[in-house]
Amino acid sequence: MTITFKDLTLREGSQVPGLEITDDVGKRVLEGLARVDVGRVEVSFPRAAPREELYRHAESLGLRTAALARAVPADVDAALDVEPDEIEVIVNSSDVQLEHALGKTREESLDLLRENVERAVEGGVAAGATLMDAVRADNDHLRAEARVVRDAGGRHVTLADTTGAGDPEAVRETVAAVTDEVGGELAVTIHTHDDMGVATANAVAGVEAGADSVDATVGGVGERAGNAPLEEVAVLGSEHGDDVALELTELVPACREILDALDVDYEGKPVLGREGYRHESGLHTAAMLREPSTYEPFDPERYGAQRELLFGRGTGRGGVRALLDAAGLEATDEQVAIGREALRDAAAERGEPLSREAAAEVVAEAVES
Known part of the structure; x- marks a missing residue:
């Protein structure tokens, strides 16, 4: 219809x-x-x-x-x-x-x-x-x-x-x-x-x-x-x-x-509010790096919005492993631990979680150094 x-x-x-x-x-x-x-x-x-x-x-x-x-x-x-x-x-x-x-x-x-x-x-x-x-x-x-x-x-x-x-x-x-x-x-x-x-x-x-x-x-x-x-x-x-x-x-x-x-606020509203497209939970981001629809009801880009995957204090091993895999780097347990610590330190220094791009850069730099 x-x-x-x-x-x-x-x-x-x-x-x-x-x-x-x-x-x-x-x-x-x-x-x-x-x-x-x-x-x-x-x-x-x-x-x-x-x-x-x-x-x-x-x-x-x-x-x-x-x-x-x-x-x-x-x-x-x-x-x-x-x-x-x-x-x-x-x-x-x-x-x-x-x-x-x-x-x-x-x-x-x-x-x-x-x-x-x-x-x-x-x-x-x-x-x-x-x-x-x-x-x-x-x-x-x-x-x-x-x-x-x-x-x-x-x-x-x-x-x-x-x-x-x-x-x-x-x-x-x-x-x-x-x-x-x-x-x-x-x-x-x-x-x-x-x-x-x-x-x-x-x-x-x-x-x-x-x-x-x-x-x-x-x-x-x-x-x-x-x-x-x-x-x-x-x-x-x-x-x-x-x-x-x-x-x-x-x-x-x-x-x-x-x-x-x-002059009407929309940040708390479905579809329009930016928080509806921001994900920081370690469980969510790890899965969404592999398949975004895991924790999304629709693709935001279809309607002119953008998702944000955020990384920092709450990022778990799965999220770091997915970042390393996406960068083509070996994700051993040791490298994952190094990358996770680097992410936490970077987020604490900035006072906010990192974007996917910034997080990938921090993790890659940490494990390659």
Whole structure:
């Protein structure tokens, strides 16, 4: 299967308390997204922040733009004013949100959805709808909403796990309910949040259940615990054999650049954090000198990252022996002991472990002297 994306870093990022995204920063984000060839970006909620300069910059980079609008005429009109390629009309779908967030019945919400998707379509742009809190919504109501979007001229429907309350099984059930109803007539997108720490797994589960696309943000940037991270979904899908519609060799460096522009730390994050590619354990490095996949879930170079094998105090005999073997030197027990002591001394002198190249040089020099 093929996984395609719509990136929401700018729009979701604008909802993060304390995260300010100026036009200059936004342009750098868009340039990074173009670098990985993400294709589609949701730029803003124009009723609150038009950001017209960013729409035009995205277009200049060859990115397809989307604007967000509630199922309210003034929102749709504000979105039309920034001339996006498509408009995403959002509506509450679960009973708890219909009652307490929207204050409408199911039937009234269907009327709002129909009127505003039609308004966007009549405005001359492609339109779709995000069904909020879909995983907690009644599946019959979701199917009714999907039919309304289709009949109003919409092209896609997005199923949002707005509160991050779902798990992969629930997401599969929700996606299947809608794809069984309108699959082949509307494209289906899955939109997940990470409140329970399973946004990535939920997004991939949605694709496995028939979703055509994934909403994601770089580094998982987004309100509360964030969204499905673009880079995690891409790597997980790719490693599971899916065709991922991104420039994967640019994935890590481009995402790091985007988060640098946003001043968001990523060192502790999967895929992006450098510590994920650094290995110092004697057991690990010895094996990885022979076969890197022994302790790696994927080849980092495939995604534009680099592994670091580090040597020093924790390096055991196996690691030194592997270094000597790689250098074409005889690895007797005596030479291994000499090399190991030299590594420890060098690391202590520098105050940090050595790279593979530096370690090989230290060991070779020690045993040859």
